Amino acid sequence: MLAKTVCGIGIGVVLVLAGCQRSQRMANRSQYLIGYTDMKCDDPRGQFYNWRTRRAVIIRADGTGRREIGGSWISDENHWTGFGGWWPDGRAVIGLAWESPENYAWEKEHQTFRMTEGNWLLDSCLVDIHTGTILNLAAVERVSNYNAGLKPWPGDPNRVTFAPLINGIQHPFVMDIDGRNKKDLSSGPEGFTYGCSVSPDGMHIAYNKSYLVYIADKDGSNPHRVDDDPNHTFQFIPTWSPDGRWLHFLSGQHYKCHPHIVRADGTGLRKLADRGDYSGSFEPLKCPDFHSDGSDLPTWSPDSKWIYYTAKVGESVELMRVSTDGQVQQLTHSKGGTEHYYPALSSDGKLVAFGVRRNGYSALYVADADGRGATAITTPTFDHVQTYPYWATLTP
Numbered sequence: 001m002l003a004k005t006v007c008g009i010g011i012g013v014v015l016v017l018a019g020c021q022r023s024q025r026m027a028n029r030s031q032y033l034i035g036y037t038d039m040k041c042d043d044p045r046g047q048f049y050n051w052r053t054r055r056a057v058i059i060r061a062d063g064t065g066r067r068e069i070g071g072s073w074i075s076d077e078n079h080w081t082g083f084g085g086w087w088p089d090g091r092a093v094i095g096l097a098w099e100s101p102e103n104y105a106w107e108k109e110h111q112t113f114r115m116t117e118g119n120w121l122l123d124s125c126l127v128d129i130h131t132g133t134i135l136n137l138a139a140v141e142r143v144s145n146y147n148a149g150l151k152p153w154p155g156d157p158n159r160v161t162f163a164p165l166i167n168g169i170q171h172p173f174v175m176d177i178d179g180r181n182k183k184d185l186s187s188g189p190e191g192f193t194y195g196c197s198v199s200p201d202g203m204h205i206a207y208n209k210s211y212l213v214y215i216a217d218k219d220g221s222n223p224h225r226v227d228d229d230p231n232h233t234f235q236f237i238p239t240w241s242p243d244g245r246w247l248h249f250l251s252g253q254h255y256k257c258h259p260h261i262v263r264a265d266g267t268g269l270r271k272l273a274d275r276g277d278y279s280g281s282f283e284p285l286k287c288p289d290f291h292s293d294g295s296d297l298p299t300w301s302p303d304s305k306w307i308y309y310t311a312k313v314g315e316s317v318e319l320m321r322v323s324t325d326g327q328v329q330q331l332t333h334s335k336g337g338t339e340h341y342y343p344a345l346s347s348d349g350k351l352v353a354f355g356v357r358r359n360g361y362s363a364l365y366v367a368d369a370d371g372r373g374a375t376a377i378t379t380p381t382f383d384h385v386q387t388y389p390y391w392a393t394l395t396p
Helices: 009-028 048-049 101-110
Strands: 032-040 055-058 077-085 092-099 118-129 147-151 156-166 173-176 193-198 206-209 212-217 234-240 248-254 256-263 308-313 316-323 326-328 339-345 352-360 361-368 384-393
Touching: 032 048, 032 361, 048 092, 055 092, 092 101, 101 326, 118 308, 147 193, 156 193, 156 212, 156 384, 193 256, 206 234, 206 248, 212 234, 212 248, 234 256, 256 308, 308 339, 352 384, 361 384
Parallel strands: 055 077, 118 147, 193 234, 316 339
Antiparallel strands: 032 055, 032 077, 032 384, 077 092, 092 118, 147 156, 156 173, 193 206, 206 212, 234 248, 248 256, 308 316, 316 326, 339 352, 352 361
16 A cells, blocks of 8 residues: 555555656657767867867767767868758768967967968768768869758758858859759858758759848849838848748847748748847857857758747846747746757657756756657766757668
């Protein structure tokens, strides 16, 4: 006989049921993989000395099976890797990077990046997670020593988009799946252009140029701004909804911008939610360096019903979501000083991964899509930080 009851149910029974629910939750999560980037964050010498410890890692969404990916490419202490996504065939997109210490010394003195040939190298590559085989498409008919953002073109398996840096200006490019026929999709050589997002039907692109959002045809022709209001001077990183009906981006002032959407044709601009006093950037380093923070961007749910984002609520940065009709839900409720960052949804929309920093310790967490059942999948540490989670589903 149980000595105590809760609402007529024995405490022992409640604990057993809770344990069963947790076991089932972990079993369900074990079918997913998450790729992310791990790096040291407490080296006081500056961001380069922390960045060069970056490593691309994969782990099951139940926290088991952690291992590094692409490490065989690293040939000296000034090389590093970073996880950049998943290809439709299951290969990982890995950023392979290098910088010289002398160049970093120049950057630190001048408080700006100098990503020129001989000083920097970044290529987004496809890596087989089973064999370690690396395919570097940027190296074929190379147009830049700095190539980020490798992504498949929706609806066309022979078309790939990426973002090279040319003469200090980033551009959205397209190339064939073999790395040939690289073509600039931006509307001219001027203006820093990045954040290229291709519509789900593959017929249009959207990108950020000089902090304004443009929509263009798939070949880059007929570009037009989504908003002609001269008071709207900061718009950032457009992304198409998975159903192709909406385009989301951040709009407002630099370091004070909020989730907005427009229709697919660029009309009907409206604000969806407010991020409070949150700057919209996550600083991973214990000793911040020049522009060492990273943009903490919202993300769509696969069913196009929700946009997940982070916002300042009281003294914490909480995980939030907002529907396309403006219904806001706060998914986490934390002690003051807690920071949530970089949310990402599983492909079926059932789970969300995100970073949490609490009392100076950082880790990646996985929760149900509504924020319940949050569990750390990496060990909270003070000297390392885990960022940029990307989901994949394991095949039987």
